[in-house]
Amino acid sequence: MAKQGMLELGESGRVAEEAADGSPLWWTIQALATDSDQLLVKKLARNDTSWADDQGKHQAGLYIPVELRDSGFFPPLEASNPDKPHIFVAGMDVLWPQTGEVTRSNLRHYSNKGPETHLTRLLKDLFRELTPASLFLAGRLTRPTATCSWxxxxxxxxxxxxxxxxxxxxxxxxFHHGLFRADSFGAARRANQDELEGLIEQFRSAIRNGTLHELVTTYSVIPDPGTIANQARDEWLRANGRDSFDPWQISAPGDAIMKISREIEYRLYRAHELKRRASELLAILVGGADLASTVVRKYPDIDAILLSASQQRKTRAGRSFEHHIAAALTAGNVRFQEQAVTGGRRPDFVLPDLPTLRKKGRDRSDALVLAAKTTLRERWKQVSSEQLNCDVYLATVDDRVAPSAIQEMAGLGIRLVVPELLKSSDEAFYKGQDNVLSFREFFDRSIRSERPALLGPLEH
Known part of the structure; x- marks a missing residue:
């Protein structure tokens, strides 16, 4: 690997030096994106990083899909060795702002092995011990700095x-990989531009007419999570030509739950959030002596609005996931009880109900507990502490769970339930794990096959 150290790289090099010295990485990324015309993003699979952790691995780089290879983002491949005409290589100097180093990296394609192409000669330390589903981000500079164009x-x-x-x-x-225009960093992508312009004009009109206070009042209440969840689910049903969220009729119910909660519902929520928070901020800023003094003097109020927005967003995400699981259980005629208090705990779902769970002398398979957490981190340990004499399942849409955590959960008798896409993903670490089920497997095996008594009239 050719490490050229900190070269004289002009503005981009100065940015990289500052990043290496401890300046926030995101600021550096934004600065480099501004000097770029195109961005490449790839979610890293296990084979993209295992070479950095396992000294015995022969491959020393990440896989580049053929559509990215031939997109024009990389330099053209050439077969420059007459003795090996099947080997195509493209060299490129790459700046790594996290360390300030430059590598002479290679895009390498062995045409006799099919379309497989790898980007090699990378900084190994950056690929070591990564959390699953980490991201590789690269940019192509509009004006090369010294030898670097990437x-x-x-x-x-x-x-x-x-x-x-x-x-x-x-x-x-x-998402697995894709190319983006660099100006995506400054574009409003969450809402239709016409809708944004309409909202802007609405605020301008309210400021001119002195009715901003009334508009703030109109937008002050965001619909409750249940309402937005129902709207998102209805949108998914319409888009897929369905009239029911019955998990027995949906081939991949986990994927549906993940798409509705993490994409559709989030988009709907952000539209409401934009109206509320923008109106609140305008109410603070409009009418001040001048913008600079208003921002400085009213900063505590501005900070409180932004903090409230962040907290509300995080609270909503977890409850959203539960709403859609409950909707699937209900539509599938599965008997369950939500948020039942037992032993000082409040499991998200008890199947079929709390009286059955508490029944003395019952068979262990008569009941189960299903917890739901959009992201796990260390919070899965809250589930493991429950001594309930039943099987415990933990549903999640988190693709970042490490193999060690999965194995630790297995040792504690916790079975993970994940969307079908994540169960088969090469980027997550769920594939081949005995204690990880897809939602499809959970409904078919853990309910219909192993506990048919859970199917019947709902009692809640």
Whole structure:
């Protein structure tokens, strides 16, 4: 690997030096994106990073799908060795702002092995010990700096930068890789431009007419999570030509739950949130002596609005997931009880109900507990502490769970339930794990096959 150290790289090099010295990485990414015309994002699979953790791995790079290889983002491949005409290579100097180093990396394609292509000669340390489903982000500079026409970062999925990138580029739940215009970093992607212009004109009119206070009042209440969840589910049903959220009729119920809660409902919520928070901020800023003094003097109020928005968003996400699981259970005629208090705990779902769970001398398979957490981190340990004499299942849409955590849950008797896409994904670590079921398997095996008594008239 050719490490050229910190070269004289002009503005981009200065940005990289500052990043290496501890400046926030996201600021660096934004600065480099501004100097780029195109961005490449790839969710890292296990084979993309295992070479950095396993010294015995021969491959030393990440896989580049053929559509990215031939997109024009990379330099053209050439077979420059007459003795090996099947080997096509493209060299490229890549700036890594996380360390300030430059590598002479290679895009390498062995045409006798099919379309498979790899980007090699990378910074191994950046690919080590990553959380599953981390992101590789690269940009093509509009004006090469010294020898560099490309830059790249690796964003651990457990970090804030990965979440920011996913939000900013509006990455879908089934995202694997893609190319984006660099100005996506400054574009409003969550709402239709016509809708945004209409909202802006509405605010301008209210300011001119002195009716901003009334508009703030109109937008002050965001519909409750249940209402937005129902709207999102109805939108999914219409788009898929269905009239019921019956999990027995949906081939991949987990994928449906994930798409509705993480994409459709989030989009609907953000539209309501934009109206409310924008009107609140305008009410603070409009009418001040001048914008600078108003922002400085009213900063505590502005900060309180932004903090409230962040907290409400996080609270809504978890409850949203539960709403859609409950809707699937109800539509599937599965007997369950929500938020039943037992032993000082409040499991999300008890199947079939709390009296059955508490019944002395019952068979262990007569009941089960299903907890729901959109993201796990260490919170899954709250589930393991329950001594309920029944099987415990934990539903999640989190693709960042490490193999060690999955095995630890298995040792504690916790079975994970994940969307079908995540169960088969090469980027998550659920494939081949005995204690991980897809939602399809949970409904078919854990309910219909192993506990048919759970199917029947709902008693709640």
């Amino acid at each position: 830059w790249a970062v690796v964003l651990d999925s457990a970090g804030d930068e990965a979440e920011l990138l996913e939000t900013l580029l509006d990455l879908p739940v089934d």
